[in-house]
Amino acid sequence: MTAEEQIIKMTMAIKQAIKVMGDRFGSTEMDVAKAVEALKGSIQAEGG
Numbered sequence: 001m002t003a004e005e006q007i008i009k010m011t012m013a014i015k016q017a018i019k020v021m022g023d024r025f026g027s028t029e030m031d032v033a034k035a036v037e038a039l040k041g042s043i044q045a046e047g048g
Helices: 003-025 029-045
Strands: none
Touching: 003 029
């Protein structure tokens, strides 16, 4: 799995999780964007 595929897969998982949490805690699209950026940074830092 390439880093790009990993990011896409994780982005979908994060969106799903935030959709569920958003119903309970009021998370927003900005939270999704922040989580995705943090994820991209960590995957690229690993050299993936």
